[in-house]
Amino acid sequence: MSLATAAQPRRRWSPEGFMAFWAKPDPLLLPGIFDVITNDIVGYWPRPIGTVRDPEPYMKVIAALLEECPDFSLKVPEHASTGDFHFIRWVATGTGPEGRFEFTGCDRVRTRDGLVCENYVFCDHPFFVRVAARL
DSSP: OOHHHHHOOOOOOOHHHHHHHHHSOOGGGGGGGGGGEEEEEEEEETTTTEEEESHHHHHHHHHHHHHHOTTOEEEEEEEEEETTEEEEEEEEEEEETTEEEEEEEEEEEEEETTEEEEEEEEOOOTHHHHHHHTO
């Protein structure tokens, strides 16, 4: 590793980056998420997924979500931040076994040093039951 590589700072997570990724998620970009999460990340996903700790299991949930619904996307009509806490209200769309769907939810993201260390996903849509079946 060169000194130039070692000196490069990690990317920082931002609501704008969240919106850009989820507007049209590309599974090929999933490894880039490791750059904006901490090694001790905790995700609180809707049941039956539940609490997921550490980067690999956290990423498996996101990968399962995109496998379940390849055209899944989020629009973010509003978000707010205060310090290390970020609140993102989103509208999800995609195609499921019954056809097109739309539902809403909210993420509460906590960052530490610009990286996501905790994410609560608030939503009660049955879509997450199908995602859990892929884990």
